[in-house]
Amino acid sequence: MAAPELRVIGLGGLPEVRPGDDIAALILEAAERQGIRLRRTGDVLVVTQKIVSKAEERVVALADVEPGPEAARLAQETEKDPRVVELILRESRRIVRQAGPVLITETRHGFVCANAGVDASNVGQGLVTLLPEDPDRSAGEIRAGLREGAGLEVAVVISDTFGRPGREGHTNGAGGIAGMEAFVDYVGRMDPYGYELRVSTLAVADELAGAAELVMGKLSGVPAAIVRGYAYPKGSGTARDMIRPAERDLFR
Structure with missing residues (x-):
């Protein structure tokens, strides 16, 4: 059995985004110019918050x-x-x-x-720039635009930079998602040694955003990326799902 493989493809060459621009259309045009074809299903499109805010007049x-x-x-x-x-x-x-x-x-x-x-x-x-008013809605609109414009059924993640309590440096996380669940839950599954996992819930939407940032960067003019090869959990999750309730937040 072949080992899993993940590919992250940066999408550059987008014009300066203006208020009212159709992000999905700009992505499709940029991919065509680069000779990249998004797969009808299975790809994850990660888009920076910055261009979404510009398009939404934020x-x-x-x-x-x-x-x-x-x-x-x-x-x-x-x-x-x-x-x-x-x-x-x-x-x-x-x-x-x-x-x-x-x-x-x-x-x-x-x-x-x-x-x-x-x-x-x-x-x-x-x-x-300000954050989009509803990043999950923004992700859903981009996903709908890709479906209408090219018949694609892909997941969309809007990424932004976040700090982390107790750790130096920043990483990109998911500010909005569409077409996938935010988590993969391993609770109740058995590891190869017969141990039942009890607390392992991975924030895979955040991990996809972080992986995409490695090719997008902050200064390279690459505001979007395709993550290919990951069998993401399809569904109707939101980035709001990842916000820890106040009563469970030990850092408050």
Whole structure:
């Protein structure tokens, strides 16, 4: 029996994404230019949050932001632009932790991340992007566009960068998914030595996002990737499924 093999194919050459652009159509055009054919079933398409936010008009000009008193106070403590802090507060349910320049919040989606996902990279001077309002819906719309445009039945993952408690560095995770379950649950299965697994639930949507980032990078202009060869669990899972309930979150 052949050993499993995974292939990750970066999709570059997309034009600068504008408000209202059809991400699915741009992906199909980029794949055709690269001579890459998405398989009708079985592939996973990973798309960066940044181009989704641009297409969904989640780009804000800082010149249009008027910071309030709380933003002004936090801006002094964090040495951030008070207009950026104002947007962080608007996008947050609560501040989880602030220490020096680090500002960790819980977003309105329930994600715990730095700066509520407000980001000035890869967008232009004086502009920042916000997270999509509903990343799972965004993933579903891209998936529907691929089905309508090319008859594809693929899974879609919208990826973003997250920190990790207790570990340095960042990794990409799934902010939105469509066409697959978020997890593979091994609980109740037996390992080769006869031990019954009790807590092994793998966040495979996050793992797919992390694998795709290795070819997309942050500076290479590759905003999407195809992950091929992984038998992902088909279903109707959401990224919200991966948010740990407050009563089970030992870090709160």
